[in-house]
Amino acid sequence: MPETAHIAVPIALDKEFDYSVPAGLKIKKGMRVLVDFNGRKRVGLVVDLSARSKFKNLKPVIEALDSEPSLSKEHMQFALSLSRMYPYPKAEFLFMMLPSYLRKAKKISLSQNLPQAGEKEKTAPQKNLFIKADSFLERYRLWKPVVEEKLKTGSALVCFPQLSYLEAARQVLEKDFASHLKVIHSQIKEKDFFNTWRQSRVNSLILGTRVSIFHYPYDLGLIVVEEENSPYYFQEEKPYHNLLDVAFLLARFKDSALILSSDFPSLSAYKLIRDKEMILRDNSSPGKNIKVIGASEYSKKKVVSPVLIELLRKNIQAKKSSVVLWNKKGFGRFIRCSACGHIFKCSHCSGFLRLSLKSSEGVCPYCQKKEALPKICPHCKKGYLKNSGWGIERIEGILRKEFPEAKINTWESRGPESKIILSTSKILSFLYGKETFDSGYVLDTDHFLARADYEAAFDTFLYLKKLCFFFKEELCVFTGNGQYYLFKYLNKDWKEFYEAEMGFREKLNLPPFGIIVKITLRAKDKNNLLKQAQYLYNKLEEKKYQVYGPLEEEPFKLRDKFRYSLVIKAPRSFALRKAIKEDLKKLRVSAQMAVSLK
DNA sequence: AGCACGCCGACT
């Protein structure tokens, strides 16, 4: 007769706590219980039961919150594996698998019982598949038969990177799978989420965002990750994780088929394809050529260049539609004194204030705080304040003046009659294939490339290639760096760029070859923070890690706290990952373990 | 992660 329950509580502690089980209280593994933890009532999860405990004076379990287990033994093993992969405790992952409704001390009665987790039949491990095709509709056509097949005996889960994308896809899938379809994402209200969760434990087709992977059905037979290359699959909050890591792990746990699907693979996925660990089914088209307009043809200083004006004029005359792409919202980007050139900064962050056209106040892009602005510059006491910098609305204004007769719209206000449409990269969150335009003009390619990290070139490649699908005639990109290696590969077979990128990543031991661990330190006192960052740098170097930094984070100051980061570069090894985790724990820092697959 | 305890500096 078990008298001790080993209980996980949702705190950042890699530990379970023992509680005594009062006589008569029915408790099973996987049940939620109410316990007194450190003087407060908390929901805990029974991870194990035994006759005795190493500890004396155990507190008793207050009550059982479930009549049957909420989580299975498999969930426990899954959470354990996740906690080994990431520097976060098992308990945190376990609680992620519970709908938030069950993370609270809600008693669940017998009538609300879940369908029990039957042992899933063991099947042969399946080869993972990568489906490469231009549009969602085309890819869906390719993976739909697999979903149909799997629903005969079990469930399928399809993940989407963003809600807008999920909603668009749902409209398509509803026609084919109405009776099986369930939608899971974090915007759903707690009670509705719980109800959907209960109803989707078996024989369901779940469409979900990143969180849905933690709410997989018991009889899962297929995982599809749509738009596999999306950065949204990496959660930049605790517990940091990458959906692709989790999907691979889950597929192995469940012997499920795994399909990654997108227009272009991420580099991690490409490595798996190259290493023959995944099969590539390439149904993509060679794609149209992207026209590169270099510095010799337009002045770098001019955002709206004469070349662009001429191209747009030609399109208007031919009654064709053009999309002008500029990835910065609003009208201006900063506020500057007309006389001395002083730029107004947020008093809590290192960001430039932006002029709010509605309230004529300065707004910080990082903390969103508003600040009243003086009429005259307080520095030189002469100049007036000027709304400067290029946001997409300023470009819109210039084009309106240039083409008063043409119908010019923002992406939101576009219609079939629009001749010039101004858009940020949000055009990409709409399903390609439903709407196309004649020509596109990317004015800020250099801003994408200027990002000071190793992924800038690859991300820019994906951005331009994705954009390309929206245009029937041409996509033109303006750049002052026409010699940059990215442009050499833009119109060649996609694999050539991938191979070039892989070569340089391998040489420098960057992902997907090595792993990168980023540690961000924050404090109000800049000098003290720098000292601490340098101290940590030395400590890590003593432990023979390859460390870089301290580097200033962007923004350097956020909500009154300065931020420095250290980066550890290490070979892709499970043991090393664990060692880093342990060392960081000893040094009392929590880190972000970034980018990995498998 | 919270939260309590305890040691130092600054200030109604």
Place this chain on the structure above:
DNA sequence: GTCGGCGTGCTC
């Protein structure tokens, strides 16, 4: 004097 900052340690 004491209020409150945050370093340290503990949770069955």
